Amino acid sequence: MASKKPSVRHPSHSHPLRSHKAQVEEEIICSGCELDLTGAAFKCTKSECDYFLHKSCFELPRETRHKAHPDHPLTLLYSPPYESSTYGCNACGEYGSGFVYNCSICQFDLHVGCVSMPESVEREEHAHPLTLLYCSPYQNGLIFHCNVCEETVPDHLWSYYCKECDFGTHLHSCAEEEEEEPKRGGGGSGRGSESNGGNKGGRGSANSELAAMLEAQREMEKMQIELHLEMQRAKIAKKARKACLKLI
Ligand SMILES: [Zn+2]
Ligand SMILES: [Zn+2]
Ligand SMILES: [Zn+2]
Ligand SMILES: [Zn+2]
Ligand SMILES: [Zn+2]
Ligand SMILES: [Zn+2]
CATH class of the missing domain: 3.30.60 (Wheat Germ Agglutinin (Isolectin 2); domain 1)
Structure with missing residues (x-):
């Protein structure tokens, strides 16, 4: 792991990061804005960790003001402040699970990409x-x-x-x-993961029952998020x- 590039820290991630020149072919998603990673970027120094940030996302200010929400400043959060770990962007209507500019008073949320x-x-x-x-x-x-x-x-x-x-x-x-939809909706796909792969369990009935239960749980969570978003949007x-x- 020896490298001459100095490592840097970012408050969004527990490991040191190192500068990285991202190529389009790598098809990496920025862990901050959840968009394609190209150009100047940072990469986690741990080989097993797929945490990436655009240089521009690395440098985002902790607080900003936006004409769309003139009454309050927006605070940069490194993950959504909601139990669901997702938010609905008030600009584009898509879900997000990475960085978010948030007004906690109004539960107003914007993708960092939408802010700019x-x-x-x-x-x-x-x-x-x-x-x-x-x-x-x-x-x-x-x-x-x-x-x-x-x-x-x-x-x-x-x-x-x-x-x-x-x-x-x-x-x-x-x-x-059509091409972009799966990435944006995917949410979790862009997030850094600390673990190496998930449970590769077999296809036994216990497993499928568990899967069905998890599926139902996810469905329920989704409904709760939708409801929450609807209320938020109406307001x-x-x-x-x-x-x-x-x-x-
Ligand atoms: Zn980014
Ligand atoms: Zn890491
Ligand atoms: Zn359109
Ligand atoms: Zn015209
Ligand atoms: Zn958005
Ligand atoms: Zn507000």
Whole structure:
């Protein structure tokens, strides 16, 4: 394990880290933002530990302010503050299990990647720059369909919009949605694990019973999370709608 690179510490992880140049082909997920790891990064020095961080995630400030949530600062947490170990991002609506910018007063949570989405983007799908909205473009009861993937976008989620053309899309590029879906939804896949593989037990009936029980338990947990998120969203949506109407 001898290496000339000096090791560094990050409060999110118990082992020292070392700088790492990540290649796309490695298909590694950042343990912080849970997105693909490319470019300058850090890697855990323990060979059995698959903890990785983008350099940019390594350097994230512990506290930030965001226009989408003007009343309170957001605190960077290295794991979700909820019993479920997941959170629903108030910007994109996807689950997260890594780093999160959190307002504990409002239970408002943002992916670290969503926090840094630019206020204006140019996308292949549209000739004009699109403006970031902290809600759907329609606040008059009309259902908003993403003009790229045709899916409905709930009106409390962020969107990109060209007012001139009434062209709006999901926050994140949805052209490759099918490829990205498993990674984002996977949650745990990006997390560092201290153990070397799980229980490789056989297929006996005791095992399948246990599996069924665990499955039921997971299902229950999922329902509880959904419920929690619904309540959380309803609360925030009301507030966001007011703020948004001022923007449009
Ligand atoms: Zn990252
Ligand atoms: Zn480690
Ligand atoms: Zn998000
Ligand atoms: Zn708040
Ligand atoms: Zn879309
Ligand atoms: Zn346009």
